[in-house]
Amino acid sequence: MELANTLKQDGESRGGVLAQLERLETQVSKFHKKLEEPQDAQALEARIHELERLRDNLRAEVKQRQAGVKASTANVEPDQTLEISEQEILERKQENVKAILQAYRFTGISGKLTSRGVCVCISTAFEGNLLDSYFVDLVMEKPLWIHHHSVPVFIPLEEISAKYLQTNTQRFLFVLCEYLNAYSGRKYQADRLQNDFAAFLVGPLQRNSLCNLLSFTYKVKLKGQSFPFCARLLYKDLTTTLPTDVTVTSQGMEALPSTWEEQRADHENLFFTKPLHQVFTSFARKGEKLDISLLS
Amino acid sequence: MRREPAGDVGRAKEMDETLAEFFRRTILKIPMTEMMTVLKTWNFLSENQLQTVNFRQRKESIVQDLVLLCEENRASLNDAALLDIIYTQFHRHQKIWDVFQMSKGPGDDIDLFDMEQFKSSFKKILQRALKNVTVSFRDAEENSVWIRIAWGTQYKKPNQYKPAYVVYYSQTPYAFTSSSQLKSNLPLLGQALTVASKHHQIVKMDLRSRYLDSLKAIVFKQYNQSFETHNSTTSLQERSLGLDINMDSRIIHENKVEKERVQKVTQEIFGDYPQPRLEFAQYKLETKFKSDLNGGILAEREEPLRCLVKFSSPHLLEALKSLAPADGEVISSFLEGPSVITRSSKVGKGIEESRRTCEY
Numbered sequence: 001m002e003l004a005n006t007l008k009q010d011g012e013s014r015g016g017v018l019a020q021l022e023r024l025e026t027q028v029s030k031f032h033k034k035l036e037e038p039q040d041a042q043a044l045e046a047r048i049h050e051l052e053r054l055r056d057n058l059r060a061e062v063k064q065r066q067a068g069v070k071a072s073t074a075n076v077e078p079d080q081t082l083e084i085s086e087q088e089i090l091e092r093k094q095e096n097v098k099a100i101l102q103a104y105r106f107t108g109i110s111g112k113l114t115s116r117g118v119c120v121c122i123s124t125a126f127e128g129n130l131l132d133s134y135f136v137d138l139v140m141e142k143p144l145w146i147h148h149h150s151v152p153v154f155i156p157l158e159e160i161s162a163k164y165l166q167t168n169t170q171r172f173l174f175v176l177c178e179y180l181n182a183y184s185g186r187k188y189q190a191d192r193l194q195n196d197f198a199a200f201l202v203g204p205l206q207r208n209s210l211c212n213l214l215s216f217t218y219k220v221k222l223k224g225q226s227f228p229f230c231a232r233l234l235y236k237d238l239t240t241t242l243p244t245d246v247t248v249t250s251q252g253m254e255a256l257p258s259t260w261e262e263q264r265a266d267h268e269n270l271f272f273t274k275p276l277h278q279v280f281t282s283f284a285r286k287g288e289k290l291d292i293s294l295l296s
Numbered sequence: 297m298r299r300e301p302a303g304d305v306g307r308a309k310e311m312d313e314t315l316a317e318f319f320r321r322t323i324l325k326i327p328m329t330e331m332m333t334v335l336k337t338w339n340f341l342s343e344n345q346l347q348t349v350n351f352r353q354r355k356e357s358i359v360q361d362l363v364l365l366c367e368e369n370r371a372s373l374n375d376a377a378l379l380d381i382i383y384t385q386f387h388r389h390q391k392i393w394d395v396f397q398m399s400k401g402p403g404d405d406i407d408l409f410d411m412e413q414f415k416s417s418f419k420k421i422l423q424r425a426l427k428n429v430t431v432s433f434r435d436a437e438e439n440s441v442w443i444r445i446a447w448g449t450q451y452k453k454p455n456q457y458k459p460a461y462v463v464y465y466s467q468t469p470y471a472f473t474s475s476s477q478l479k480s481n482l483p484l485l486g487q488a489l490t491v492a493s494k495h496h497q498i499v500k501m502d503l504r505s506r507y508l509d510s511l512k513a514i515v516f517k518q519y520n521q522s523f524e525t526h527n528s529t530t531s532l533q534e535r536s537l538g539l540d541i542n543m544d545s546r547i548i549h550e551n552k553v554e555k556e557r558v559q560k561v562t563q564e565i566f567g568d569y570p571q572p573r574l575e576f577a578q579y580k581l582e583t584k585f586k587s588d589l590n591g592g593i594l595a596e597r598e599e600p601l602r603c604l605v606k607f608s609s610p611h612l613l614e615a616l617k618s619l620a621p622a623d624g625e626v627i628s629s630f631l632e633g634p635s636v637i638t639r640s641s642k643v644g645k646g647i648e649e650s651r652r653t654c655e656y
Contacts, residue, residue: 101526112524119524135523150523153516154467208409209439209467215410236406 105133109177116140116147122177124184126241127275131184136176144169154209155179156238178239185241185275186211192277200280202228212238214276217251220263220283227260233271246271311367318376318456319366323359326383331358334386338379341365376456377432381444384461384474385436388508391461391474395503395511396486398469398495407494409466411441418443418492425484430454440465447481460485463508469495470515472508510572519572562617571613579605 104110111120117140123133137147143166151157160179164172190211193201206215212235219226227250234245248268250260270279326334331351335341341362349361366375384391400407419431428448436442443462448454461474462485471489486498505511513519581603609615 098526105527110526112526114524121523121525135525137523148517148520150518150521153465153470206411207439208411209465210407210409212406213408213410215412234408236408238406 106130108181109173117144120173122173122180124181126181126185126188129188131188134180136173138169151176151180152183152209155183182239182241183210186235189241189276190214193280196277197280197284200283210235210238212236214243218280220267220286222259222263227263229264229267231267231271233276241275242273243271311371315371315373315376316363316367318373319363319371319379320359321457322376322380322383323362324355328355328358330386334379334382335362337382340369340371340375340379345369373430373456374432377430377444377446377459378434380456380459381432381434381442381461384444385434385442389506392504392506393463393472393508393511394475395501395515396471396473396489397499397501397515398471398490398493399497399499400469400494401496404494404496407467409493411435411439411466414466414492415441418488421488421491422484426450426481428452428454430456430459436463438465439467445481445485462489464489464493465512465516468516471498472511475504505573505575507573510574513572514574571611571617574612575610576606576608577612578607581605 101110101112105121105123108125109120109122111118114137117138119135119137121133121135124131134150134152136149136151139145139147146157146161146165149157155176156179157176160175161172164175190205190207193214193216194205200218200220202217202219204216207213214233215231217228217230219228230249230251232245232247232249233243235242236244246268248264248271250264267279270282274282328351332346335346345365345368349358349365351358353361415433422429422431422445426448427450430444430446430448432444434442434444441464443464444459445462446454446456446459460481463472464470471493473485490496490498501515503511503514582600583603584600607616
C-alpha cells in the first residue's frame with residue numbers, strides 16, 4: 001500500500017521496476033529489523049498508541065474527504081448539465097464537420113489524409129448527374145508516388161503522372177480530373193443512347209473502352225418515311241465530351257433526294273454541337289410533333 | 297443468325313463429315329448440367345428445335361440429335377467455332393493463360409479503336425501469312441473480344457482441336473493468350489495483335505495462371521480497391537477489434553502494439569477483398585551478403601550474389617496474407633508488376649541493400 005501511495009503522490013513511478021523491487025526489499029528488511037528488537041512491554045505499548053493515533057488520523061482524513069466530495073457533487077450538478085450540453089454542442093459540431101467533409105465529394109475533387117499521404121477522390125459528373133468516382137492514393141514522399149488507384153487501365157494515367165505528378169501535383173490532379181470527367185460524360189451519352197433510344201437504332205451500338213469511337217445506324221422518320229443513316233463519331237480530344245469528327249452517311253444509296261440530304265447535313269451538325277442523347281431526344285420530339293400535325 | 301429448318305427429314309446430308317465430327321466432339325465435351333445454358337448462349341438452335349430433343353437419353357444419343365439439328369440449320373465452321381469459344385469461356389480455368397504486353401511508340405496518335413477494323417485487320421494478317429487458318433471472334437464484356445485461332449499450314453487444313461485463344465480488352469496494352477501447343481505460330485500471333493491494335497512492340501510477360509480474372513486484376517491493377525474516404529463507415533481501429541477479442545489475456549501492451557502494427561500493414565497491403573489467384577511467383581534476387589563477423593568469404597565478395605526465389609501455393613497471395621508478414625514491402629512488390637525495381641527493403645536477416653527485379 002505504501003508503494004501505491006508513492007506512485008500516486010509523485011505522479012510517476014520512480015526508476016521503474018527494478019527500483020520498485022529495491023524499495024520493497026528495503027521495506028522488508030526494515031520490517032525484519034523491527035521484529036528483531038527486544039520485545040519491551042513499554043515499547044510495544046508506545047507502538048500501539050502510535051498506530052491508534054495513525055488510525056484516527058486516517059479516519060478523520062477519510063471523513064473529511066467524503067464530506068468534501070459530497071459538497072463538490074452538490075455544486076457539480078448544475079455544472080454537469082452545462083457540461084452535457086457542451087458535449088452535445090461539440091458532438092453536433094463534429095457531425096457537421098464530418099458531413100461537410102463527406103459533401104466535398106460534390107465539388108469533384110476531395111481527399112482524405114492517410115497515414116502515408118492523401119487519398120484523392122475524383123467524383124465525375126455530366127450535366128448535373130453524379131457519375132462514377134475514382135480514387136488515387138498518393139504517398140507523400142520524395143518522389144511522390146501512387147500507392148494504388150481505381151483509374152481504368154485505358155486512361156493514360158502513366159503519361160499524365162510522368163508529365164505532372166512530380167513537378168505540379170495540382171496540375172496532375174486537374175488534368176486527370178479532366179480526362180476522367182470527359183470519359184464519364186462520353187460513357188454516359190453512349191449508355192443513354194443504348195438504353196433509352198434503342199428504338200431508333202438498327203443493330204448494335206459499336207463502341208470501345210474509352211467511348212471515343214461510336215459507330216451506329218439509326219432511323220429517323222420524316223413525313224411517314226423512315227430512312228436509315230450511318231453515323232460515325234470520333235472523339236480525338238480525350239478531354240471533351242463532344243465529338244471532333246462526325247460523318248453521317250446514307251446506307252446504300254448513292255445519291256439522296258434533297259430533303260434527305262438536308263436532313264443528313266442537319267444531323268451531322270447536331271452531333272457536333274449537342275450531346276448524343278440530347279440529339280436523339282430532339283429526334284423523338286420531332287417525331288411527336290409530326291404525329292400531332294398529322295392528327296389535326 | 298438463325299435459319300429455319302428445311303423440314304424435310306429425308307434430305308441428303310450437306311454437312312462435311314469432318315465438320316459434323318467437330319460438332320459432335322465439341323457438344324460432347326459440354327457437361328450435361330451446362331448443356332442447356334451453353335446452347336442457349338450459343339443461340340443457334342431455336343427453342344422449338346431444342347424441345348424436340350429428348351434430354352433423358354444417353355448422352356451420345358442426345359449429341360447425335362443435336363448434330364442433326366445443326367445440319368438442318370446448315371451450320372458452318374464459324375458456328376462450330378463460336379460454340380467452341382462459348383465452351384471455353386465457361387471452362388476458362390481449364391487453360392493456362394499467358395499475358396502479353398504491347399507498347400506504342402512515343403508521340404503516337406490517340407487510340408481510336410474500331411472493333412470491326414481490328415477484327416478484319418487481325419484476320420487478314422493471319423490469312424496472308426498462312427493460307428489455312430480459322431479465325432473467329434466473339435464480343436465479350438467491357439469492350440473486349442475473344443479470338444479463336446485454329447492453325448493450319450500452307451498445305452494442311454487447320455487443326456480444329458488445338459486452337460489458340462486470345463482475349464483482348466480494347467485500348468489496353470495487354471492481351472491474354474491460352475498457351476497453344478503450336479509454339480511456332482506465336483510470333484505471327486504477336487504480330488497480328490500488335491498491328492491490328494495499332495501498337496509497335498509486343499513482349500511476353502512473366503505472368504501465367506489458370507485464372508484469367510486474376511491475371512486481369514493484376515495487370516489492370518484492379519486488385520486493391522479499398523480506399524480511405526470520409527464516407528467509409530468502418531475505420532481501421534474498428535476492424536482490428538476482432539483481433540482484440542481473440543487475444544490471449546497474457547499478451548501485454550508491447551506485444552499488442554506490435555500485433556496491431558502487423559495487422560495494419562497487412563490491411564494496407566492486402567485490403568479486405570479476395571486476392572487475385574496466383575499459383576507461383578519467382579524472383580531474381582541480386583544481393584550482397586553482410587555479416588557481423590569480421591572477415592568471411594561471402595562478405596568480402598565484390599560481385600553480388602544472384603539468386604532465384606520461388607514461391608508456390610494453390611493460392612499464393614491468400615497464404616501470404618494469412619502469415620501477416622512483418623515485411624509488407626516484399627508482398628506489395630508481388631503485385632506491382634514485373635520489371636519494377638523496388639525500393640530497398642530488408643528480406644530476412646543478414647541481408648541489406650537488395651535490389652530486385654520481380655518476375656512471376
